[in-house]
Each structure stands twice: as C-alpha cells, then as structure tokens.
Amino acid sequence: MTRMSTLYSRLSYGSGTGLIGLGASARAYAQATKDSVWLLADKMAGLTLSDWAIIVGMACTIGTFAINWYYRRKEYQLREKGGA
Template sequence: MGKLWKRFIESLSPKKLGVLLALVVGLTLGAIKFWDWFKYRVGIITAALAVLSLNEWAVIIGILCTVVTCLVNWYYERKKYLVALGGGARGE
C-alpha cells in the first residue's frame, strides 16, 4: 500500500492536485448543505407530528388503512370480474 500511495502522490501534478482538492472540498460542502437541508426537513416533520395527539394520529392512520384496503379490494375484484368476462387475461 505504501508504494502505491507514493506513486500516486508522485504522479500528481499541481493542476491535478488542485482539481482533486476542489473535488474533495465541493463534495464536503455539498454534504454539509445536504445535512442542513435534511435537518430542516426533519424539524418541520417533527413539528407537524407534534400538533396532533397519539389518539388523533391513530384515528388518521386507521382511516388511511381502511381507504387503502378498500382500493386494493376494488382493484382485485375488478380484475377478477374482467377475467370472468374473458378480457382480463391480457391486463385490460
């Protein structure tokens, strides 16, 4: 590993070193910007979640699960009906 690293360092010209340094700095600053953006969004989500109590969230989640179940049942019943008519085998 030492020889490889030494050859790598020797092969770098000042121009290549500058580009490499700019790339590393750019990626680092990009990561910092990303984490700032991420922390801000998590803060907004946390504040939104704190508005309702656990009981209210349970009711909302229960309603959403019921709606999703209804939609899934409708989709598969419709598919079964189309297959029974003879037109559903091709995905129509």
C-alpha cells in the same frame, strides 16, 4: 485527466462541498433536508393519541379501498376472458 480529478478531489475534500447534480453542494442539500425533517418530526411529536387514531383509520380505509378495487378489477378481467 488525472490532474483535473486530483484538483476536484482536493477542492471537494477541503471545503466539504462536493458538487451534486446541478451544482448544489452536499452541505447545502443536507442543511435543507435536515430542516425539513426536523419540521416534520416536530409536527409529529405534537399529535395526540386521538390524532394518531384518525390518521391510522384513514390509512386503513384507503388501504381497504385499494385492495378491494384491485381484486374486483382482477375478477372482472377474468370474467371478461371467460375464465370463471
């Protein structure tokens, strides 16, 4: 067992492509991740102040809806139990 683990560690250290999950190399995974992160960063850099205001407004609206739904549901559950 020691011999096999030594062989694996030498292979992965020497090539920089240690196996992850279903045989995908760490280098290939990092390259794909880096490309998608740069694409997202490039899109975000192109947004104007008006675009950011719209995005923040939409996020706040969704957050307000979620909080109201949560507390209305809790209130309904308490009334159903006869607590209030």
